Amino acid sequence: MNIFDIYSEKIKTLVKNLNKQNLIEIPDSLNGINVDLPPEKFDCDISTNVAMVLSKSNKKPPIDLAKQLSELIKKNDKDISSIDVAKPGFINIKFNKSFWNNFLKEIIINQKEFGVNKKQKKKTYLVEFVSANPTGPLHVGHCRGAVIGDVISNILIFNQNKVIKEYYVNDYGNQIINFTKSVYFRIREILNNEKFPSDNPDLYPGDYLIDIAKNIISQNKKIKFDNFKNISNELTKLSIEQSLKMIKLNLKILGINHDNFASETDIVNNNEVQSVIDQLEKDKFVYKGKINAPEGEDKTDWIEREQLLFRSTDFGDDKDRALQKSDKSWTYFASDVAYHNNKLKRKFDILINILGADHAGYIKRITSAVEALSGEKNKLICKVSQLVKLIKDGKPFKMSKRKGDYITVHDLVNEVGKDATRFIMLNRSGDAELDFDFTKVKEKSRDNPLYYVQYCYARISSVFRNINKKINEEIKIKNYDFSYSNDEIKIIKKISQWPKCIELSSSKLEPHRVTVYLYELASDFHSYWNLGKDNEDKRFIDKDNKVSDNKIVLLKSVSNVIKSGMDIIGVDAPEKM
RNA sequence: GCGCUUGUAGCUCAAUUGGAUAGAGCGCCUGACUUCGGAUCAGGAGGUUGAGGGUUCAAGUCCUUCCGGGCGCACCA
Numbered sequence: 001m002n003i004f005d006i007y008s009e010k011i012k013t014l015v016k017n018l019n020k021q022n023l024i025e026i027p028d029s030l031n032g033i034n035v036d037l038p039p040e041k042f043d044c045d046i047s048t049n050v051a052m053v054l055s056k057s058n059k060k061p062p063i064d065l066a067k068q069l070s071e072l073i074k075k076n077d078k079d080i081s082s083i084d085v086a087k088p089g090f091i092n093i094k095f096n097k098s099f100w101n102n103f104l105k106e107i108i109i110n111q112k113e114f115g116v117n118k119k120q121k122k123k124t125y126l127v128e129f130v131s132a133n134p135t136g137p138l139h140v141g142h143c144r145g146a147v148i149g150d151v152i153s154n155i156l157i158f159n160q161n162k163v164i165k166e167y168y169v170n171d172y173g174n175q176i177i178n179f180t181k182s183v184y185f186r187i188r189e190i191l192n193n194e195k196f197p198s199d200n201p202d203l204y205p206g207d208y209l210i211d212i213a214k215n216i217i218s219q220n221k222k223i224k225f226d227n228f229k230n231i232s233n234e235l236t237k238l239s240i241e242q243s244l245k246m247i248k249l250n251l252k253i254l255g256i257n258h259d260n261f262a263s264e265t266d267i268v269n270n271n272e273v274q275s276v277i278d279q280l281e282k283d284k285f286v287y288k289g290k291i292n293a294p295e296g297e298d299k300t301d302w303i304e305r306e307q308l309l310f311r312s313t314d315f316g317d318d319k320d321r322a323l324q325k326s327d328k329s330w331t332y333f334a335s336d337v338a339y340h341n342n343k344l345k346r347k348f349d350i351l352i353n354i355l356g357a358d359h360a361g362y363i364k365r366i367t368s369a370v371e372a373l374s375g376e377k378n379k380l381i382c383k384v385s386q387l388v389k390l391i392k393d394g395k396p397f398k399m400s401k402r403k404g405d406y407i408t409v410h411d412l413v414n415e416v417g418k419d420a421t422r423f424i425m426l427n428r429s430g431d432a433e434l435d436f437d438f439t440k441v442k443e444k445s446r447d448n449p450l451y452y453v454q455y456c457y458a459r460i461s462s463v464f465r466n467i468n469k470k471i472n473e474e475i476k477i478k479n480y481d482f483s484y485s486n487d488e489i490k491i492i493k494k495i496s497q498w499p500k501c502i503e504l505s506s507s508k509l510e511p512h513r514v515t516v517y518l519y520e521l522a523s524d525f526h527s528y529w530n531l532g533k534d535n536e537d538k539r540f541i542d543k544d545n546k547v548s549d550n551k552i553v554l555l556k557s558v559s560n561v562i563k564s565g566m567d568i569i570g571v572d573a574p575e576k577m
Numbered sequence: 578g579c580g581c582u583u584g585u586a587g588c589u590c591a592a593u594u595g596g597a598u599a600g601a602g603c604g605c606c607u608g609a610c611u612u613c614g615g616a617u618c619a620g621g622a623g624g625u626u627g628a629g630g631g632u633u634c635a636a637g638u639c640c641u642u643c644c645g646g647g648c649g650c651a652c653c654a
Contacts, residue, residue, distance in 0.1 A: 090597065356648095364580085386648085449602075504593065526617055
């Protein structure tokens with residue numbers, strides 16, 4: 001039940017009818033007409049800008065139109081207790097108390113549906129996120145995109161869409177060869193006491209490779225590790241297997257489960273790259289040519305080459321992009337185009353990629369490729385998660401691959417906990433950089449907004465515990481003829497905004513809105529709770545140690561929304577803390 | 578040099594897809610613990626939304642020109 005939508009429809013219908021009767025003029029589109037939440041200082045529940053939108057086409061001052069329209073809106077609507085017009089031309093509507101009773105009744109009866117956006121047509125989505133190279137454990141930098149991708153998926157699932165969470169494994173190319181070599185040297189180090197060539201910049205120096213090497217040795221007693229060439233294929237497979245095992249463990253402790261792991265090697269081996277390039281060639285999106293060196297950069301080591309190029313400039317990219325290397329092997333981009341073609345063949349309505357900020361420059365070419373292949377614009381939506389700026393002991397902390405200078409997901413979750421990690425990663429819009437003060441979060445974890453929201457849920461639980469009930473038990477209420485105070489209605493109004501929060505989070509793919517909302521709801525609840533100190537009427541538990549029905553309904557509505565929200569962001573809502 | 582992105586209170590961030598007098602937390606100042614769980618609450622101070630111009634009934638939000646951060650810019654993936 002979204003009261004904003006209900007009134008938006010009512011008002012648009014009214015306006016259309018007036019237009020049919022030639023009483024007013026309307027513009028081509030009524031999309032500009034909104035029903036919104038007014039600022040708190042106004043004593044009303046919802047407001048609409050309809051008069052301002054219609055003012056121009058009717059050549060009338062918005063205030064006059066507003067007066068005229070407000071009377072018509074109020075007429076025949078028994079839910080409205082008062083309606084008035086404010087300065088530029090807003091129409092402010094206040095509901096009577098029975099409206100809020102009915103609202104609560106409805107959301108308690110349909111608690112699982114509350115917040116679900118039903119006007120949107122259900123779609124199938126593929127959300128690709130994390131997709132970190134399988135050459136090492138996940139570090140803090142991967143963490144944000146991981147959580148954002150997971151929660152975006154959860155929001156879409158909450159809205160009853162079908163979602164596949166996918167991880168693309170880049171198990172092909174030079175990095176993997178170097179990675180395998182590194183494992184090989186670690187194995188030699190363990191078995192033959194040969195020193196690891198740590199001065200070779202192509203190799204991966206991290207300690208985790210020692211564990212990988214040990215595991216491979218103990219699990220593959222038959223293999224002889226004395227000639228790299230002979231075993232490189234097998235060792236590559238084993239190394240990636242180990243590495244993925246580690247990554248999956250990292251994801252698991254973050255509370256993330258992908259539905260599918262797609263392999264780049266599979267895409268290449270199945271000849272999907274060649275076939276997608278044939279398809280693009282047929283449609284004249286591919287040609288042989290040269291790319292210009294970027295302006296303003298040192299061009300001395302620039303080698304002009306004729307290469308197979310994709311016409312991404314047709315779709316607004318600044319240059320065409322190489323598909324084939326000079327040794328005729330495919331570029332990363334080429335296999336990624338094939339991978340996206342593979343996604344397209346699986347017939348999803350919408351593809352979503354969550355990328356790190358360092359890959360933002362890649363978006364144009366890959367969306368271009370998807371557009372070329374599918375003929376649809378915005379079939380692929382890329383969402384960037386900006387960098388996490390790590391701060392340790394008050395100073396910016398640069399991670400390097402040098403031993404020790406590395407904070408993994410595992411370290412982070414061990415120190416801070418899964419829930420706090422997720423909450424903090426979501427607490428700011430993904431478009432902006434996030435300061436993550438490692439020391440501060442560790443020391444002062446109680447200042448974390450997570451606990452503020454959880455505490456709200458725990459308090460509600462404690463009330464139920466006091467009357468020997470469980471917070472998630474179903475409640476039976478005979479009638480909903482209550483009279484809530486203004487303090488209580490403040491909370492109810494916040495609850496009524498939950499569907500709107502979900503709608504925005506989902507349409508803009510902005511999961512931070514959920515944490516922000518939960519914080520606000522918790523805040524309203526805590527305020528109300530503290531009123532009970534001075535005024536016993538405002539306490540949930542009365543003198544006879546009972547909780548009245550109206551209070552139970554209110555508590556239940558708040559806890560339901562908090563639980564829903566916490567489930568979406570993948571954070572626990574404990575009954576005791 | 579080009580592209581993307583960002584600039585809001587001392588600090589960290591919100592701002593309902595263009596709405597009304599821009600809101601929270603931290604920090605600072607004042608107050609509420611024989612508590613329905615103080616991991617909480619009430620109040621105060623703190624702003625030319627980086628700067629200028631434009632569009633609009635209405636701009637933190639859109640366009641434009643500057644200024645300052647961040648990221649990226651041939652066969653690395």
